[in-house]
Structure formats: structure tokens, C-alpha cells
Amino acid sequence: MKKLRHLKPAGEAVFKDSYTTKARELLEAYSPGMQREIAVVGVPLSKASISHSGASFAPTTIREALQSYTTYSGEEGMEIADRIIDFGDIYMNPTDVTQNQERITEGLTDVFATETAGNWMILGGDHSISYSSIKAFAEKKTVGVIQFDAHHDLRNTEDGGPTNGTPFRRLLEDSIIRGENLTQIGIRDFTNSGAYDEYAKEQSVTVYTMADVDRLSLNQILEIEIQRLAKVVDVIYLSVDMDVLDQAFAPGCPAIGPGGMDSKTLLKGILFASHYEKVQAMDIVEIDPTIDFRNMTSRIAAYVMLQFIKGKRMDDGGGTQKGL
Amino acid sequence: MKKLRHLKPAGEAVFKDSYTTKARELLEAYSPGMQREIAVVGVPLSKASISHSGASFAPTTIREALQSYTTYSGEEGMEIADRIIDFGDIYMNPTDVTQNQERITEGLTDVFATETAGNWMILGGDHSISYSSIKAFAEKKTVGVIQFDAHHDLRNTEDGGPTNGTPFRRLLEDSIIRGENLTQIGIRDFTNSGAYDEYAKEQSVTVYTMADVDRLSLNQILEIEIQRLAKVVDVIYLSVDMDVLDQAFAPGCPAIGPGGMDSKTLLKGILFASHYEKVQAMDIVEIDPTIDFRNMTSRIAAYVMLQFIKGKRMDDGGGTQKGL
Amino acid sequence: MKKLRHLKPAGEAVFKDSYTTKARELLEAYSPGMQREIAVVGVPLSKASISHSGASFAPTTIREALQSYTTYSGEEGMEIADRIIDFGDIYMNPTDVTQNQERITEGLTDVFATETAGNWMILGGDHSISYSSIKAFAEKKTVGVIQFDAHHDLRNTEDGGPTNGTPFRRLLEDSIIRGENLTQIGIRDFTNSGAYDEYAKEQSVTVYTMADVDRLSLNQILEIEIQRLAKVVDVIYLSVDMDVLDQAFAPGCPAIGPGGMDSKTLLKGILFASHYEKVQAMDIVEIDPTIDFRNMTSRIAAYVMLQFIKGKRMDDGGGTQKGL
Amino acid sequence: MKKLRHLKPAGEAVFKDSYTTKARELLEAYSPGMQREIAVVGVPLSKASISHSGASFAPTTIREALQSYTTYSGEEGMEIADRIIDFGDIYMNPTDVTQNQERITEGLTDVFATETAGNWMILGGDHSISYSSIKAFAEKKTVGVIQFDAHHDLRNTEDGGPTNGTPFRRLLEDSIIRGENLTQIGIRDFTNSGAYDEYAKEQSVTVYTMADVDRLSLNQILEIEIQRLAKVVDVIYLSVDMDVLDQAFAPGCPAIGPGGMDSKTLLKGILFASHYEKVQAMDIVEIDPTIDFRNMTSRIAAYVMLQFIKGKRMDDGGGTQKGL
Amino acid sequence: MKKLRHLKPAGEAVFKDSYTTKARELLEAYSPGMQREIAVVGVPLSKASISHSGASFAPTTIREALQSYTTYSGEEGMEIADRIIDFGDIYMNPTDVTQNQERITEGLTDVFATETAGNWMILGGDHSISYSSIKAFAEKKTVGVIQFDAHHDLRNTEDGGPTNGTPFRRLLEDSIIRGENLTQIGIRDFTNSGAYDEYAKEQSVTVYTMADVDRLSLNQILEIEIQRLAKVVDVIYLSVDMDVLDQAFAPGCPAIGPGGMDSKTLLKGILFASHYEKVQAMDIVEIDPTIDFRNMTSRIAAYVMLQFIKGKRMDDGGGTQKGL
Amino acid sequence: MKKLRHLKPAGEAVFKDSYTTKARELLEAYSPGMQREIAVVGVPLSKASISHSGASFAPTTIREALQSYTTYSGEEGMEIADRIIDFGDIYMNPTDVTQNQERITEGLTDVFATETAGNWMILGGDHSISYSSIKAFAEKKTVGVIQFDAHHDLRNTEDGGPTNGTPFRRLLEDSIIRGENLTQIGIRDFTNSGAYDEYAKEQSVTVYTMADVDRLSLNQILEIEIQRLAKVVDVIYLSVDMDVLDQAFAPGCPAIGPGGMDSKTLLKGILFASHYEKVQAMDIVEIDPTIDFRNMTSRIAAYVMLQFIKGKRMDDGGGTQKGL
Numbered sequence A, B, C, D, E, F: 001m002k003k004l005r006h007l008k009p010a011g012e013a014v015f016k017d018s019y020t021t022k023a024r025e026l027l028e029a030y031s032p033g034m035q036r037e038i039a040v041v042g043v044p045l046s047k048a049s050i051s052h053s054g055a056s057f058a059p060t061t062i063r064e065a066l067q068s069y070t071t072y073s074g075e076e077g078m079e080i081a082d083r084i085i086d087f088g089d090i091y092m093n094p095t096d097v098t099q100n101q102e103r104i105t106e107g108l109t110d111v112f113a114t115e116t117a118g119n120w121m122i123l124g125g126d127h128s129i130s131y132s133s134i135k136a137f138a139e140k141k142t143v144g145v146i147q148f149d150a151h152h153d154l155r156n157t158e159d160g161g162p163t164n165g166t167p168f169r170r171l172l173e174d175s176i177i178r179g180e181n182l183t184q185i186g187i188r189d190f191t192n193s194g195a196y197d198e199y200a201k202e203q204s205v206t207v208y209t210m211a212d213v214d215r216l217s218l219n220q221i222l223e224i225e226i227q228r229l230a231k232v233v234d235v236i237y238l239s240v241d242m243d244v245l246d247q248a249f250a251p252g253c254p255a256i257g258p259g260g261m262d263s264k265t266l267l268k269g270i271l272f273a274s275h276y277e278k279v280q281a282m283d284i285v286e287i288d289p290t291i292d293f294r295n296m297t298s299r300i301a302a303y304v305m306l307q308f309i310k311g312k313r314m315d316d317g318g319g320t321q322k323g324l
């Protein structure tokens, strides 16, 4: 059969450099029996948000943003050659939010049970998905959580059900994690209520405000906290709410504001944390692509993923890497 | 092996109604030996445009817009059940525009030579692609062309090479089609120069202005012209420059302006023309999704495709269909 | 006490013409014992939508759009002097969609039970709210429904629960209205599935497609249908899905497309229908202000409200009004 | 001296077709002693607007939009060969609105006094400029005015000074024009107050609502009114407030709304009116380019200018032109 | 009387957390006899701007942005419990800019004379309003001014009247403040003219450029200047032109540019300054919400207000607060 | 002849401060015989870009952005009084990209040959233009290049021809510059491939990553590199790809991403480099105004130009300037 000249599949990228691999090409659809260092799952739920949110589109836009990156870290002279297992997205029912949240736990329980990967990246969705995700992750292990967030997310559930303002309250109340094992970093002024600040204290949650981050440096905080947690938990889960960043850097979060972290600090922090073996899962939440500018916030998320992967592939312990 | 609960492939539509088929599902990637009534090919070239144009994105957005339509025509009580062969897109080199134009002719020559379909839909790209497409289409047959356009596209090629302002000039000069076999519909006032109006007359091109369309009705014009052309050509090719539409209806064309056709008239006209057996090809060009509003213009293009398909599937001769 | 010079309440309109009343000033918050010809209620639910929708913002933007209109109809030389009772909005829980739908029925049942108004305008929200609203409206009366829509909204409920694609299916299945008493106007080609077209026929739903509207005229259709329904029902409810309009006129609906009605036709139709005494309720749904252009679609909605009110205040029977 | 290869002046259009003249090239900066059929002046005032308006940018965007048109009318086979005198713009002081309004009258008085042109096109700016412009125009002649507008613009001046809501009130009160010599076309429902409708009647202003336009046709109205006015005034001035158009056609006016005129009707009407010798001036106002979509509304304005020019260059009397 | 189920007032926030107070709830409309620590007044004037500006909308958007903040400072463990008196906005005449400026002085004179608050926040509007505001503030006291600005705002008034480029020139020329008592911080390169730099020197105005800010730190500059001014004036007024910020942080100012301050520095500076008892007034100007991205700049303004309030409520003297 | 009151040329800025000169006024169209310190040329080519790019509009928007700056540096107390020669733009053929690239070399060869200026600023366009520009610049001199870029731009040319990904590869392969004489600053992680990193090493290109910049400071790197290069080359050419900046600062580059330089660092670096006499040329590329926010990126480019000019006009050697 004669080949048709110049034809390519619909939608495929027009340009391909023979010597360059795009990070998106690392994604490989899951099939049973696979064994990789890293896997990814999308959780497109945002109807649980208090405010109008299109965060359900983020699993798609973050994957697309990987197309803007290569697999090569020049800073380390390191090629990310291993494929990443992509389990796809959890199916969401259009009208039943609470059933969706159970469905996430069920789906991720099955995903984690495959044991095909040593490390997991969960792409939200709004922050409510972290409850379901951590619940699945904590079924067989004691979990410590490091939450990057401008907000405590410790709201009561009476006022609106299991929203994106409540995941960590619910995890504590349902004894899925212990307050001592929850660290919140980047909590911002005039962005939380005194009642929940108080609740965090009562529950022995460790809280670093933005002033703390500015004073101590993020990596120093992470070092302290990961070493503390590593002694008492089996695994550490990073929960990255993108609104921990200043609005100038992450314009696509529903709850934007000034006074937050810059993106370079976060990127360096994720790399630093990822070096630790016990850090085995990370979610990225609260990116609403419908209100973003040029998918900037999804681009940061994709970079966060690459830093996490890179950290896992470097031998040293977190203090000697060449840089960002 | 145990099935993972609730997982679906990344990016797949969240909601699926079991009783509804989306028009996009009609598209089926080409493989040799197929035989269908209709085939589609994308031609993502817009670097040949005089003005800055992102029409190269339109093959993708038009296919996506088919996702907004079902396969069912309630007006006719007709289900479009046959699949459409999708040959994908012609590959475009980033820097060599004229080579790309030859590549289109080569690629489409190979596509047409498969004879897998009786009717062809070509998705541009800018209007320059019609030269390459019609050249391929005319290799073995005498072709008549009905061009929907605000512009003659009969510019000289000295001033800028083979741009989107020149396709029909080049087809005439290269004797690929004869002036008598070219009909232009929708030519707008203060949108062309006297020199090219004169050239059209010299070449015996048949021209219907927008005033003609408003006075005579599009379907009456089409009836006259298709019957006239059918006597002297083997096949008729519709070239649909979306800027034949008024800017209020097609906000995503590079050359928008008032005083044009409304979309309903065009949609009815395409259905009418498609009934005729000799009408066997259609291109849709000059949609720039990067400047459109909510892909409105690509949505019209997808509807135009469906009208073309519907016309091919109706038995009667064009005068008795129930409606739009 | 000395008055402070030049101060006005925060947010109040800067300019006030002493001889002009804005339509928004007609709105008067409900208090028990009121008696008016017209009342309005907002239903800000859009989490029941199949696709991402911000229709929950529309009750606010439509009320704001009333600020762009005056209370005076020059066509009729008529001043709308009576106030409109504004019951405010039904409170929506952030995470429980189905409970919200029951809440709408409960809230509207209470509202209708006040009997403070003879005619009701319900501002959605997505189309799922019409189930809840009509259910409340039909508690004590036999209701006929005239639905303006590009879609049947007769989807099965298994695939996604009680979404904005299912309200009329659920009304029929729950025997809240009878198929004979449902008229659908503006149903568009390639926008519904054959299965639901068939279902409509089985249920004796009366369907007018856009081709029917173009051929017969909307007012003629309305005359036939209202007179037919008036014989068999106590009251008639108009359900106005704004996507019955062409995308060029209503750019802010989630499901936009070409081939629809123009806004002037709809506006004239609502006026015509409103003359009939049995037409006592109307909802306006499927406007998503977050994707609209300059609130154009909410502006039409506000005009639709005014036409409904004007119709109620004119003496003649629908055939002799001077015009739009 | 050696010519530098390939250099062209900064900002000049990249592409130039040797056989095409752009309408913008017709503009020729004024110098004393010129004599042409048509002249244009810009009046960039919009701080007199009741609402926030960037109409001061419109003289620039309308001139730029002429670049999208050629000088050739294919409908008439007519080339517009004569140059148009461009007097530039009236200088506006940043903080003194009322002084600006006097300045417009002074500047235009000087412009008209040059008698370099037989016909004048004034580009606003908001509608307040029509007061100043017509005042200058009426200094030596009796003027009849045909106003295309959704609004009467007959507001009292106590409530906000000489705004864009008051020009025709002020012209009547200052006896610059007589009520009998003012015709308003396109007045829309729920867009004016009864008090001003009454005032119009008291002043013997002739008013055609949109319902009148839909019923009688614009050209028929124009024929009646121009013939009536021609008997009693020296010259007729067209004042074209773009918001006479429906929002779907003119998205860039501050006061948009549905229920208005379509652009083709207006374009035909201007051509029709321009045939009459006594029609010697036209202003175009209320286009705010900062809120428009792709300068659509300025594009219509440029076309309106060309229709005005074309009408002046055709010999016949308005009833026999071939078309738009 | 039976309560209607689920109804809430139109437009009220859908979600309310019982344990959280939003900063916007602090605002309490003024009535005579009130006594509070802080009061706010809006001054919606932007027609005095040299360039097109919608800063008149900022009093509304800044108040709305307070809805994005809570009343609780976690950094200090402090709840802002006291209400803020909201005097509303100064009424602006649509056409008389200079009269508006007098009106601001009159209105604020009355407001200040109520002595209901010890500290005042004035929300502009463009920077021209600072002349009127400081004039009212200086009627009975000697005022020192610390101006955050990229520009001197010392233009002559001949070229355009009392614009937003002239407030401090006019204050000096009218002897309302003395040059020695004016400190300008953040003056940017290539953003002012030599003539006005010279004028500042002649008038003994103290100027810190952005290079000074980068070298010395903002808080150090503030400490020096407040202590210096405190010795010679009764009260200090902060005038915060948001364009002192870099365009990356404050995208909604009319005169954006690179090379400015980041928002965190400004926020810390306002807190620092507010500790001083003599700092008793602050205006925030030059935010144009119509060109902003997601109201980012208004969000910073609301945070600036909260920092000002927080500073007033902390006991210590400015050097020991825990941080931003 | 009597002067017409209040008239000004069309399009001229409304406001003019008599004591302020705008930087744009420095531009003076070239005519033979001129002799100035600085000249500028525009190169509006972006069809050579791999991705869709409107960088061809940047020469116009950057010149316009100069209108937002004055000619006065307050940091140095220095007025830029000398005019800048503006050679206009190189003419670009619409369809022949490779011919355009030759045309750029020819045009710039002629421009440089005039020797009217000692220093040159070239405004792109995409980065492909640097090949053509440096080729012309290197005709009679040995050239060292300092490239600010997130990318190596050392791609092979087989995969897409001479795109914006290849200029430095082509310069090396064509022996126009030597690898030792090329310094790349700002190279970002996951943004290049290992193959090209390797190629850079093989060619002895000096590479500073963003981690290097963060660690060493840009000015220190520049000092080392300029002193190194100055010993071996005749002149140094700065090639400024704006995507070296973080996306938060330069939102208008086609290839945006986080992790880059902030704008203040770049501005200071350009000033520093410009002090060196051997630094005699600079291009600014990869700004696409069609996707920018409020022309922020062009505004930075204009400031970069002013820093370059300022550096040339300061006597000292780069270490003692007062600041930015």
C-alpha cells in the first residue's frame, strides 16, 4: 500500500524537533502489570467549591502544559527518561457531589492498590478532593500532610457540606490524619478566621504563616517539618493549593490575593521536599483555567510536577542540589 | 484482573448520554480499504495570509465544534449513521510557505486518489489553500467552483506571492479552472478594487454581489449556477470563505465587516447545493480561532459540514426539503 | 443636625434624571400582605448543569440589567407604574444539588402560596430549575408549558442525575405535566438525538422546530398553542431557555450555536403570549454571565421581563398591539 | 546617494497591492485653498457622557477602519477618486468639559467657514458633540436634523449639565433648531421616559419608533421626512447615534440593547438619504472602542461614511440605485 | 405569619460561614453621633485624568474586595472587631470637573468636621482628588504628606487644568502644604521630567526614587520621614498612588510600567507607617477597575486598608510587629 | 490666512505638557548625512516562528510604548537630549520567509554601512531575526554575543528550516560567530533538550542557567563575560529574548513560563552592560503584542532601550551608577 504524502493525525503538533522530548510524552496510559517510579491521576471535581470554580478543567490543562516543557534538566544535567503512568481521570457524576467524593476515594484506593508506582501525583480539582485522596492514601499507612495554602481549610461542615473549605477539618474529625501530623505553610493574614486559627491550635496543627515563610525561608521550614514528621508517619503527602502563591504569580486561582509566595520559592521547595523518600504523594489543586491568563497557573503546576519527579531522581539528600 | 473503579481516559468528556451520538464521533481515522460517502482533511496553513492569521488552528477547532452537535436532524427525521473518514491534517513546514502549498496539492492528490469517498470536505487554513486543493481535485476532472466570499481573491501575485488574496487568480492563470466555470457569491462593496472587478469580467467569472443575494435569494442563485455549471463540468467544488458572513455572525474571520450574509442563509444554501450530485467537494476557510468569540465561527463551520452531509443523504432534488 | 454636603450612599448610581424611572426601581422587596400584579424570584442554581455553567449569577445580572431600561413604553404610551414584588433568591447549599432542587420547590411553593401576585417571573439558573419551579406551580392547578428552547431537555436521568438536560422528562415521568400540555418551540437541527425526538412524539409533546418558526412565524405558533392549551389547563407557564436564540444574539448561553431565533422575534412573542390571561408564569434560564459579552444576554432577559409585564397591562387580546 | 535596501517607514502597512486603493488613503490633511466635495473632522469628547465612555477614541479608530475598505463600489461600478479633506481633531482640554463644548462650536465654525467642502462628516465623541456641531452648522442656515437614535436625548440639563443625554433639548431650548425640523428615528421601547416623550410631542418633534421602522421600512421614512424637511430648511444634518443599532450589530456602544436596527438597514438608509442634495452633514457618535469587539462598531461607522460619500457621487435620486 | 422557606435577599452572598466575618461587614453606614476609630469615604472622580480613566469605579470595587478578606489577622492573633464608618461617596456631577473638585473639599470638610473618627481612609478616584481631600484635611491642622507614587504630580496647571498630574503642585502653590512637609517615595526613572524634578528641589520636597527604596528599604525611609515630619506637623496624610507598584503587581493602574515596588513591600510599609499616631489619614488612588485583571489592584487596595487599620490597633511603635 | 481655532492633526496626543518630553519624540526618521549616537531599526518578522506568533507587531508597539516614558532619568539627573535615528522597518514579503531573512541581512548591511550611529538597537520580530542581524553586523568585525534567553536556540535546521529556534546554531555553523564568543544567560530547566545542551558544550558556548543568575547575580555575570569577550572581539551584541523573564513579568512572550528573571534585574543588567564601549548593538525579540496584557512586555522593551541609551551616555564604568 502506498503511503499518503504529508498526512499526519488530526490535532498532532505541527512541529517536532528530533532531538527534543516534550514532558508530556512521558505520560503513558495505565495498563495492568506496569511498574514505574511515578504515576498521575486526574480528579476533575470543582462543584464542591464554595465559589464558582472551573477547577475541573485543570487535569486537562496541566497535562497540556507539560507540552511546554522538555524532559531535560540542564541544572542537573539529568534526563527524565522513565515514563509516568497516567491513570486518567476519575469519572464525575454531573449532579451528585458527595457521591463523587466517595467515588474519588474508591477510584484512588484501587489506583494505589495497583502498587504500580512508588510516588503519586494527584491533579485536582478543588481542594475538597484532598479529603478523598488522603483518605484513600491513608488506608494502610500513617500519613503526614504538608499543606501549602493561604487558608486553613478547617471550616465547619454544617454551613455548606463538604466543600473546598473543609478537607482538613474532615480529615481530622474522621481521624484519618492526626493534627500533629498536619503542617500548614503559607497561611495568610486576613484570609482566615480566628475561630479556625484556634481550632488549628487545639488540634496541634503546625502552622507557618507567610511572615514565617518570609523570615525563615521555605526550605528551612520544610527541612524541620519533614524531619519531624518522618519520625512519626509512614509517608508524607504534599497538598499544594496554588493560592499559596501571590496573585501576581498565580492569577488563575479562585481565591487570589496579594501577600503570597512567589513561584520560584514554591518550585524550589517542592524539589527540596521531594528528595525525602517518605514524601510519596502530592496533589495540586485550586487552579481554575477558565479565569487564568494564558494558562500561567497550569504552567506552574506542570513545573511543580517536574520538580517533584526530579527530586525523586536525584541521589543526594536535599541540601546540595545545584539549584532550582 | 480487577477493574479500577470510576477511572476514565484523560481528557475524555465527563458526561455521556447513552441515547445521544455526538457528530464528532462520526470521524474515523482513515485506513486503506475504507469506503464511505464523505471524507474530511485538514489543511492548517495560514502563514500565506496577507494579514496576521491563526487560521491554522481551525481544523482542530472545527472538529471540536462537531462535539457540540448530534448526528440527528430533527427537521428531516434523519440519523447520520455513516462514519466520516478523517485523513488527518497535511503536515506544514514552519518556514517554507510555498513548499507547503505544493505539499497540500501532493497530499490531497494522494488522498483523492484513494477514492475512498464520494465527497470531500477540506478544512482550512486560509483561502490560499483552495488553490492547492482545487489543483489536486482538478487533476482528472473538469472542475466548476462556487466561491462564497466577500472578496474576489483575484489579486496579482507580484505584490506578495501566493497569498490568501490570490487563489482564484492563480487557478485561472494556471488554467486549472476556466473563468466561465467560476461563480463568486457574496462579493461586497468597498471590499475589492475596480481592477480585479474588471479582471473578473475579462475572465468571464460570474459574480453575484451581496445586493444580488439580498434581491434574488441565495438558493435561487445556487439553482441557476449549479444547473449552468453541471452542463459543462464534471464536478463542482464549493469554496466557503466564512467572511462572506456579516461580522455579527462570523466574528472570527480575519477580514470581518458589516453588510454580509447571515448564517442561516448560508446554512440553507449549503444544504441546497449539496443535494446536487455533481457537488462533490467543499472547503471551509478563513476562520481564525484566536480572535473569535467562543468559537462561534468554528461552530458555524461544523454546522456547514453537517448541512453538506445531510444534503448528500437526502433523496430529493433540493426544492422540497422541509427546511434548514 | 447639619446635613453633610454632596454625600450619597456607597455604590448608588452617580447620575439620576429627575424625570426618568429605571425599571430596576420597580423591584420592591417582599413583605407579607403585599398585593401586586407581578412578582419575581431568583433561583441561582447551575451546579446541576451538564457542562460548566455560571448561570447561578444570572438572577443578579438580570436584575442589574433592569437598570438599563426605563419604565416607559413609548410604543404603547404606557408607564409601568406598579411595583414588582421581589422575593429575593432561593438559598443554595454549596454541595448538595438534589437537595437544592427540592429546596427550590419548597421555597416556590411558599412563595406561590402567598398569592401576593397574579403573575410570576422566575429567574434561573440553569434549566433544571424548571422542574422544581413547575412542580411547585402545578401543586394546585393543571399546568400547560410552552418551552422556548433549542433542545428537548428530555434526556434520561440515569446518565447524570437531574441535570439541565432532563427537566421536562422528569415533569412527564412524575406526571406533573402531561405530554399533551407541553409545547416546545425552536428545537434545532443536529442539537438533539433521535431517541428523544421519538420520546417527545410518544408522549404527545407538540414540537415546533426552527424551520417551523421560520415558516409559520412565532406569533402564529403561539396563538395556535395558547388557544389549544387554554382549553385544557388552568394556567400556562412559559419556560424561556435563552439558547433558543441564535448565538449572534445571545452569546452568553452555555450551549450557543447558529441557526436560532433572533431576539426581536422572541421579544415580540413574549409580549404576544403575555396578553393571554392564562399565561401566568415565566422562567428565564441558561444565561451564564461569566461567558457573555457585555451582559448582552442578561439585557435581553430584562427586556423579556418587561415585555411580559407590558403584555399583562395591555387591554387588547394580542392581535392589535402596535408593535414590539 | 545609495538607497537602503528593503527599508520602509516605521508603522507603514506591510502589504500593498498595486491595484488597490484603501479608503483611508482618501484622507488628505487640510490646507487652505483646497476644494473638495467632502470633508471630515474629529471631535474626541466623551467626558460629557453620563456613563463612563471612551468615545473620545472613536475618531482615531474610525479613520483606521477606513483602512479595511477599498475606494471601489462594485455594486455601482464606481471608483471614489476624489480625496477627502481631513481637518484633524478638535483639541480637548482634559478638565473643562463645558469649555470643550464651546471650543467645538468655535473650531467647527472656522472649519465650515472655509467652504472647502460641500458636505461634512463629523466623527464623535459622544452625542453631546452634536449640540456644538449643529450650532456651528446652523449659524448661517436653517437646519433640519434627522437623528438616528434609540434615545430622544431630550433630558433636562439641571440634573447633570450638558451631557450626551441633552443635545437636542439644548438645541430646541436655544432655538438653534425648531422642533418641527427635528426627526428622530429608531426610538426604542423602555429606553426613554414618558416625560421626554411628552416633551418631544410638545415641541412638535417627529418621532419614529423601532416598531415604526420595522413596519414602514427605513427608506420610506427617510423619503417622507427628507421631502418634508427639504421644503422648510436650507440644509439637512444627519446625526447617527450608533446605538440605534441592535447590540448584536453594534457591540461597542455604551448604551447597548436588543430590539434595534440591523446594520444593513442603516447602511442602505444612509446611502438613500445622502442622494438628496440638501443632506449636507452627518455626525457619527457614541462608539466606545475600549468596550467594542474587534472594532466592529467603528467598522460600521467607516462603512456609513463610504455610503454617505457614495450617495453624493451618484446621479440618480435615491430610488434606483442598484443596491446597498 | 409563616416564614417562607429558603428565601434570602436578592444578591446576598450564597455562602456564609458562621465562624467567619468578612472585612466588608465592618463597613457601617454613617449616622450622626457615631464614634469610631476609622472612617471611610469614596471619591469617584476620574474625569480629571489626563488619560482615559475609569478610576471612578474604584470606591465600589475596593469595598467589594473587602469581601475577599476576613477581619482576623493571624500574624498578630488580632480580631478587628470595631466597625468602620462608611460615609458613602461624594456625589459627582457628570460634566463639571472643577466644580466636582470643590464639591469634594466641601463634602470632606463636612465629613472631617463630624469628628466621628480618629483616622480617615479616602478611596479615589484619580490622584487629582488628593488636592481636594488634603485641602479639607488641612483646614484646621498643619499637614505633612507622604506620597507613594511613580510620579511627582507637580505638573503646571496651564496645560490641562487641575488634572491628576497636578495635585501636589496645586497644594504647594496654594500654600496648603509646605514643600518641606511633602515626601515622595517610589519616583521612577524616565517617568518624570527634569523640570518637575527641579521644581521639587526648589520647593524642598523630599524625594526617594525607586533606587533609593531598593537600597534603603521602604520601612527605613518611612521611619526617617515620619519622625522628621512628626516634629513639624500636626498630622500626617498618606497618599497612595497604586502605580508606585510594578505593573506585574498592580496591572490595573492607568500608568503601568516595570521597575516599581512589589506589593508585599507596600503592604508592610503601610502597616509600619500606620503605627504612628500622627498618621491619621490615607487616600488610595489611580486604580481603574475597567482595565484591571480580576480586580487584582482593588484587592491590594483592600489589603492596604486592612494594614492601615491593623497598624492603628497595635500597641507597639512600629519596629516590633511580627510581620506582614 | 486665518488660523482655524482648536484644530490639531488627527491622532495626535490630546494632552501635551510643555515641560515634558516623551521618549518617543527622540525618534527621528533617517535621512542621509545624519550622525547620532544611537539608531533603531524594526524587523517585523514572525512567520519564522515554530508556534503561532504576532511578534511582527512588536516594532510598532515598542515604539508606541516609548510614549509612556519621558527623556529624563531622575536617578542620574540626566536628560537624554540627543535624537535617535529611526531607520523604519525592513519590508517583509507575505509569503517568502527565507527570502525575508536574506532581506533583513541586506537591509541591515546597508543600514550599518551608513555609519550614522555608534550604537544600534534592533526591534524584532521573533528570534530568527538575530541570525540575519548578527550576520550583517559581523561582516566587517569580530562579534561577541551575549544572549538573554530561557532557550539555547541551537536546534537543528532539518526539522523546520531557519526558525526562531535555530539562530545561534546557524550563526555557529556558518562561522559567523565562534562558540567561544557566545554567552547564554538565563537558560531555564526543562526548557531545552540534553542534545542541545551537549551541542553548546561542544561548541564552547558559555552558559549561565537561571540558577547561576540567582546565585551569582546578573551584573557579576555580565562583568565577567563582557571583560572576557572584550579581549577577543571587536564588538559585543546583546540579544535580548524577552522570555528570559518570568511569565509574571513578561506575559506577552510566546514561550512563557515560571522560574525566570524579574524585570528589574534585566533592566539593571542592560544598563550595566551598556556602559562598556564594545557593547554596540542590541536586539529585543519574542514579544507578541496580540497575546500580551496591556502591552506590558513592550513597555519593558521600551525601558530596556532607555537603559541601553542611558548606559551609553554615562561616563563611569558600570560600577558606580546610582541605581536602576
Ligand SMILES: [Ca+2]
Pocket: A127, A149, A151, A153, A164, A241, A286
Ligand atoms: Ca485550600
Ligand SMILES: [Ca+2]
Pocket: A149, A150, A151, A241, A243, A244, A255, A286
Ligand atoms: Ca487556599
Ligand SMILES: [Ca+2]
Pocket: B127, B149, B151, B153, B164, B241, B286
Ligand atoms: Ca477569500
Ligand SMILES: [Ca+2]
Pocket: B149, B150, B151, B241, B243, B244, B255, B286
Ligand atoms: Ca474573503
Ligand SMILES: [Ca+2]
Pocket: C127, C149, C151, C153, C164, C241, C286
Ligand atoms: Ca433547555
Ligand SMILES: [Ca+2]
Pocket: C149, C150, C151, C241, C243, C244, C255, C286
Ligand atoms: Ca437549551
Ligand SMILES: [Ca+2]
Pocket: D127, D149, D151, D153, D164, D241, D286
Ligand atoms: Ca444619542
Ligand SMILES: [Ca+2]
Pocket: D149, D150, D151, D241, D243, D244, D255, D286
Ligand atoms: Ca442613544
Ligand SMILES: [Ca+2]
Pocket: E127, E149, E151, E153, E164, E241, E286
Ligand atoms: Ca499620582
Ligand SMILES: [Ca+2]
Pocket: E149, E150, E151, E241, E243, E244, E255, E286
Ligand atoms: Ca502615579
Ligand SMILES: [Ca+2]
Pocket: F127, F149, F151, F153, F164, F241, F286
Ligand atoms: Ca530565543
Ligand SMILES: [Ca+2]
Pocket: F149, F150, F151, F241, F243, F244, F255, F286
Ligand atoms: Ca526563548
